[in-house]
């Protein structure tokens with residue numbers, strides 16, 4: 001699976017650049033978030049989960065939190081919060097794993113979640129098998145997929161100020177629905193047929209794809225360069241309304257829930273100090289303002305809401 005985010009990615013960057021409080025992302029942060037965005041779309045496209053796939057990185061360096069959320073229709077939003085100086089050319093570990101406490105979480109939040117039901121979450125450390133700090137988010141996610149799905153996966157990711165792109169190669173199960181060939185087959189038979197070698201060869205070819213190629217070449221050219229000796233069957237690309245695009249899910253009601261969850265005392269304190277409650281959406285930049293009357297309305301005649309707590 002190959003993804004190339006252009007308009008969607010530029011939209012995310014432009015919204016951040018327009019935020020007068022934060023300004024644009026520094027280059028290393030932009031690269032990290034772009035690679036996460038491409039990976040999130042690939043993972044959602046791959047598992048086709050009926051709910052949001054949320055990819056998060058919790059950092060202990062200048063980057064505190066990176067979030068990419070991809071819906072089943074491939075609409076997505078992404079944001080990164082940064083405190084402190086990001087040096088030019090900062091590596092992944094310098095951004096998010098300075099004190100060995102950085103981690104990455106993948107959450108699957110079902111669309112029709114029952115009250116009290118928790119989303120599924122997998123957390124992976126930012127270290128390799130030999131305890132070394134990983135310097136590519138692709139390696140972190142390859143680890144996750146091998147652990148969670150027991151499927152060999154190769155991920156190649158890249159992002160600049162125009163494009164966030166990725167290539168995902170996954171070894172499909174030989175049996176069951178996951179098998180594209182549609183025929184039950186055995187592991188021994190697969191080995192006998194040399195299909196293990198096939199995967200290794202395709203994995204090595206995929207890893208030879210350079211960052212620059214992934215960012216600048218179209219899908220046709222990339223596939224031809226990598227796999228010109230392989231028989232290829234291509235699926236229709238998903239573009240426009242059927243493809244990945246930026247969309248934010250914030251709205252006034254959700255922001256109201258979040259404000260209500262702060263409690264009367266806290267909200268009254270904010271109003272006494274600032275005259276109103278103002279909340280900005282980190283994903284799209286929308287500003288929500290609640291004057292004293294709006295804010296008081298949040299606490300009257302409404303049942304206490306246990307699910308509140310997050311704008312996003």
Ligand SMILES: [Zn+2]
Nearest residue numbers: 248250281284
């Ligand atoms: Zn928003």
